[in-house]
Amino acid sequence: MYAQMVKSTGKGVKTREEMSEDERAFQDKIDADTKIEPRDWMPEEYRKTLVRQIGQHAHSEIVGQLPEGNWITRAPTLERKMILLAKVQDEAGHGLYLYAAAETLGVSRDEMTEDLLSGKMKYSSIFNYPTLTWADMGAVGWLVDGAAIMNQVPLQRTSYGPYSRAMIRICKEESFHQRQGYDIMMKMAQGSPEQKRMAQDALNRFWYPSLMMFGPSDADSVHSAQSMAWKIKINTNDELRQKFVDQTVPQAEYLGLSIPDPDLKWNAERGHYDFTEPDWQEFFDVIKGNGPCNTERLGDRTRAWEEGRWVREGLMAHANKRAARIAAE
């Protein structure tokens, strides 16, 4: 997902007997669906895991501006340009809410940014794939925002109050994005032969990377078990991936496009589609920095940060001067 493979304690979930009194009270609150707020006591590992998870999610929103920003200046109509601008602006706003939620846990946005640029913190693997034709704007909205929604809708119920509230605001906008993406796909799929070709090509390239967004199977992961006990993760990666496939296959059929998986078929017994797993080696390569666009994405963010330094310093200096002037009056 936007937060893939977030590590928690590395140990198993503690039994009630192993917990301290504070930990027991904390777990009771979570089990009773009472939200944890910034001033409440929380285990250090809960705080750290959340910082990693929310931070990774925030970074994904920010880096996620780039593949779509790549087409803003080439949008084919004034209306499409406006829709895309509004979408990318929303994503930046999502980054803002999420950084604010993470800041309530005691890390600053600047610290998290430095960690992103140094490679210490990650962002979703999906944004390391290139956007090559206009149909990619459709595929990203339809598939990438679609996969994000799968994960984020349950997270509206997550145990940490500020995170949950950020998710509620974000989810409203994400469903818009998905509909707009699907609308682009529809226009392309019903368009000229070249447009149809672009649409199919976009689906071919984005299908497996979208499945990777949910992360590798975590049914046996100790990190996931702990995160689920803390309700900062609600479903397993496989559950969400299956749900995504089941939802997306009929949508692709409706567009007249084919999913690039010859083994995809309805399994009446399971009541789900059977499908081919993505190439997890490719996923780990991308996570390690060897995706098609890792260098560009991080390079862009680093340049923006470095070249913006004088602006941040200038505005800060001015604010200080003003404050001093007001104090002197």
Place this chain on the structure above:
Amino acid sequence: MADTIDRTALQQFLLRMGDNTLILGHRVSEWCGHAPVLEEDIALANTALDLIGQTQLWLDYAAEVEGAGRSADDLAFLRDVWDFRNVLLVELPNGDFGQTLMRQFLYDAWASIMLGRLQKSADERVREIAEKAAKENAYHVERSADTVVGLGDGTEESHRRMQAALDYLYPYVGELFESDATDAAMVEAGVAPDPAGLREDYDALVGRVMADATLRLPEKAYVHRGGRSGTMHTEHLGHLLCTMQWLQRAYPGCRW
């Protein structure tokens, strides 16, 4: 609009308004994802969005007045350099963030005065567009002025960069106040004010902001012109159009 008006002049006037917002909106949108702070990314996207929205309104009307069956999109995506009527100021490259915001303020300040006058236009459609655009512009000009002041009166480096931006851009300001036969026809029909008449208010506003920003306005700046008459654009515009119009040109007649 009254039938007596010179429709060619009206169409030219509308193109001048719409091409300014189109080209500036495009330039601002080039920043997407690369601003110095997240809040600026959001603000720049918002500005671009407003400007493209205004473009839609101006060019819709321009296309209608032209009456040749063209749409706003046709005007935006299928004209070549010589048919664009924006001032040169808005087609200049973004440069650094300071140059982009300085250009934005120099434009916003003009637009705030122009849109104010256009709200008294004899043409109802122009009035409506100006009313909507003025609301958006009020926010833009406040923001760009604040940023120019903040960076002008910030650190030594930010001051130096802002002064350099002003020195580079100021020779392109004069074109905003040039009057020609098209303007005379608009004045006569009560559609739009004489551009030259906006200069006093503009100088007052810009003078105030530059003083707060501790920046020095260049004296007797040369006036680069030719954009709004279409006689002489910069080389930059053609490259901008190559990007902006590429899909429409490469795959003509498609629906997107």
